[in-house]
Amino acid sequence: MDSFNPFSLSGKTIVVTGASSGIGRQCAIDCSKMGARLILVARNEERLQETLCMLSGSEHFYYSFDLCLIESIKDFISKIVCEHGKIDGFVHAAGIEKTLPVKLLSYHDYEKIYRVNAISAFEFIHHFSNKEYFNNGGHIVLIASISSIVGRKGLAAYAASKGAITSAIRPMALEFAKRNICVNSISPGTILTPLMQDVLHSLSE
Ligand SMILES: NC(=O)c1ccc[n+]([C@@H]2O[C@H](COP(=O)([O-])OP(=O)(O)OC[C@H]3O[C@@H](n4cnc5c(N)ncnc54)[C@H](O)[C@@H]3O)[C@@H](O)[C@H]2O)c1
Numbered sequence: 001m002d003s004f005n006p007f008s009l010s011g012k013t014i015v016v017t018g019a020s021s022g023i024g025r026q027c028a029i030d031c032s033k034m035g036a037r038l039i040l041v042a043r044n045e046e047r048l049q050e051t052l053c054m055l056s057g058s059e060h061f062y063y064s065f066d067l068c069l070i071e072s073i074k075d076f077i078s079k080i081v082c083e084h085g086k087i088d089g090f091v092h093a094a095g096i097e098k099t100l101p102v103k104l105l106s107y108h109d110y111e112k113i114y115r116v117n118a119i120s121a122f123e124f125i126h127h128f129s130n131k132e133y134f135n136n137g138g139h140i141v142l143i144a145s146i147s148s149i150v151g152r153k154g155l156a157a158y159a160a161s162k163g164a165i166t167s168a169i170r171p172m173a174l175e176f177a178k179r180n181i182c183v184n185s186i187s188p189g190t191i192l193t194p195l196m197q198d199v200l201h202s203l204s205e
Contacts, residue, residue: 010035012138014089015080017067017120020047022193023143024093025054031089032056039080039087041065042094067094067120068112077127088138090128092121095143097199099154110157117161118168125172125183136179142169144185162187 014031018024020042028038032055040048040062048062061084065076081087095117098109121142128134147155148162165185173183190196 008035009089012036012088013039013084013086014091015039015041015087015124016091016093017041017124018092018094018143019051019062020044022093022195023188023191024091025051027091027093029054029056031091032060036089037084039063039084041067068115070115070119070123073120073123074127077124077133081133086135087128087133088135090124090134090138090140092124092140092142094120095145095195097155097158097195099199099203100157101154102156105157110160113157113161114164117158118164121165122168128181129176131179134181136181138181140172140176140181140183142183142185144187146187146189148187 009031012035014028014036016024016028016031016038019028019038019040024042028040028051032038035057037057038055038060040051040060042048042062043064043066045062045064048064052060052062063076063080065072067073077087096113098105098113100109125140128138128140142165144165145158145162147159148166152159166187169183169185176183
């Protein structure tokens with residue numbers, strides 16, 4: 001007799017950004033173990049392929065896509081839905097970090113970090129408000145950071161982009177509640193991923 005598994009993701013299609021590395025890759029692996037079909041999104045095709053090989057099950061796909069191209073996100077979602085059906089889950093784990101003191105941070109730095117970390121996710125969610133793209137009862141999870149609430153020198157732009165996420169998800173959650181869609185963010189502390197290794201290597205005294 002099959003026992004009921006409340007954590008089963010069988011029959012669900014989940015889009016994970018940042019799936020070529022670190023937290024996004026691990027989220028994809030874990031969701032696949034729970035039975036989901038994964039749509040992996042990141043820039044590097046070779047590393048996406050590596051993630052694909054780490055997944056349980058076989059019906060997964062990947063797309064190489066640069067999240068800075070905010071204006072192309074609507075067409076990108078249409079393509080995913082057209083090729084794989086409506087989406088049930090979205091994990092936004094793509095992110096970039098730049099450690100620089102405020103006096104060296106240009107508005108270009110803020111803009112790029114905001115685009116990848118926050119605005120691209122907001123654009124996905126904007127289009128998920130269309131029932132043609134995202135199923136009722138689904139889940140949306142954005143990876144923020146403890147930096148959004150804990151002050152550390154050099155992280156003004158990064159922290160601001162993560163604060164944008166943690167502020168935005170509350171009204172988003174209220175608006176999506178009528179469709180029984182959960183919107184959450186997670187604020188991890190330090191996890192030794194490629195992003196964190198780059199940060200540690202690039203810091204001077
Ligand atoms: N590692 C930590 O200690 C830590 C702590 C708190 C929050 N976070 C957050 O967790 C998330 C994942 O971080 P990670 O440590 O796994 O980093 P990582 O560098 O290992 O992975 C980042 C992912 O984002 C993707 N990405 C970056 N720019 C992109 C773009 N323009 N278009 C498409 N994809 C892009 C990369 O391809 C990669 O797949 C990030 O949002 C990060 O800010 C990490």
